[in-house]
Amino acid sequence: MTAIDPSQLAEAREAKRTRRLTRINKAEGWFKVIGLPFMAPLLRAIAGDDPRGQMKLLWQTLFVPILSILCFLGLWAVLAPKVHTSLGTIPGPAQVWSQAVALDAAADREAERRVAFYERQEERNAKLIADGQRDKVQNREYTGRPTYYDQIWTSIKTVFMGFVLATLVAVPLGIAAGLSPTVNAAINPLVQIFKPVSPLAWLPIVTMVVSALASGDGGMSRSFIISAITVTLCSLWPTLINTSLGVASIDKDLVNVGKVLKLSPWARVTRLVLPSALPLIFTGLRLSLGVGWMVLIAAEMLAQNPGLGKFVWDEFQNGSSDSLARIMVAVLTIGIIGFLLDRMMFAIQNLITFSDKR
Amino acid sequence: MAVLELSNIRKDFGSQTILNGIDLAVEDGEFVAILGFSGTGKTTLINLMAGLEKPTAGSVTFRDKPVTGPGPERGVVFQSYALMPWLTVTSNIALAVRSAMPKLPAKDLAARVQKYIKMVGLTHAATRRPAELSGGMRQRVGIARALAMDPEILLLDEPLSALDALTRGNLADEIEAIWEADRKTVVLITNDVDEAIVLADRILCLDPNGTMGAEFRVTLPRPRGRTAMNHDPAFKALRAEVTGHLIAAGAHATE
Structure with missing residues (x-):
């Protein structure tokens, strides 16, 4: 048996600690990007790096936000029962939570029903086949009520459809406007006029046009198309404006390099213009997705697209004693999903953004 | 034979005349330095040679053909x-090589890029982006990029003036070594008298009124390492002469 030198052991431990801290430092940027800024100081404190200093950071990044949320919940719980409406008092956090649980349970029940429906159908068909009545076999789709999760998913699909359409229009148009002052002069007045228009003003026009052009039975429902296009019309502008700004403000020296290299027009756009405008294009896209998500709820309410907007509207019309609590569940869901969408775009933006230093 | 010729060039910006009556011929394989105070139109002059700007009057010809663009x-x-x-160091240079030699096969292109990265001593940093490089390293990439395109003439627009004094001296020595190996025609714009004397065969002074001033031939033997030059009497005499002319021209302009 060899004796273990305690100083060597300590050295190895120290090296391990340094490695761990380097890894935490590297991950710190990502924690900030995904909205968990308290992770780095927390891990560092656990790893034993200046715990006292880390506590200060933790206080700001973790405890203060938690305290403020608790304060908000407390105020809400105290004040809500004092407001009387035709549907009873405003629900407090507890009632809203119980409605969230109820919506989840309803979704579970719906899923069970769906499974049971298909089981019955298969059983029936198997029996018919066994009896030699193959021509009587029928396969029907289950047509139950959409669950809360279905509605969330519909909203996300709709907003992305509108967002992708907006991107496909805004980015090329923005590049053209940024490259050519003439194009910019041509589209600028239109942008200025249409940018402030509310989705509620677009919706009737979009509804009429879509109703005239689309039959609505080609896989996508009319209400889906109407909501998505309304999102497109309202979320177009931030991307368009930021793209043209990003393209127009390319470093003059880099433009000169492009000239000396005699890049073809295509290479100029793909190798020079797009990469250098990318950070601003993504700023625009992030703003656009935020606007789109906000607009979507209003559009769904009026277009009756079966997403979160319709859920809120239906609950409002429904007017049961649980309605207000359910609407609040929807409000919180909308907020959290909006936050997640923004974080997602921010993460992508961070991945592709380069430092300004040349 | 003159490779690049400027004859009777005038360049106005608005109502202001920046350059006036410039005649200049750069011979094949020659290293010419154009020396002047800041604001004398040095960068404008090199932009005219590069074709990035057009003269108000006069003509720029490259191998007897008029320059219409870069x-x-x-x-x-x-x-x-x-x-x-x-882009990384490698990609920055590859972009230039690909545009200058579109028919080069991918393997030869990569080899060419590697060769020039090695020439400026950046093999260890080939995968880094400009933000991760020091100023001196970045300018090395700039030089490697220009050389890798195999240009017939190299136009250096104050390539060292954004660097600190030490890096500046080292990189000047390196530019001399690279030029020794390659013997390309070079036009260097600078405001540093020492740099001009160490590098150039011929020094042209650009006077503050936008006209060509005195011309100096540099006949010091190469290589002219900067440290050795500091004690060379011929170098010191030339430096005094050039500096004297610049100061006199500057004083004349402010009178």
């Missing part, structure tokens, strides 16, 4: 490096 046969090294910040 092109890869006239490589430019910019004062501000002008590297694509989103």
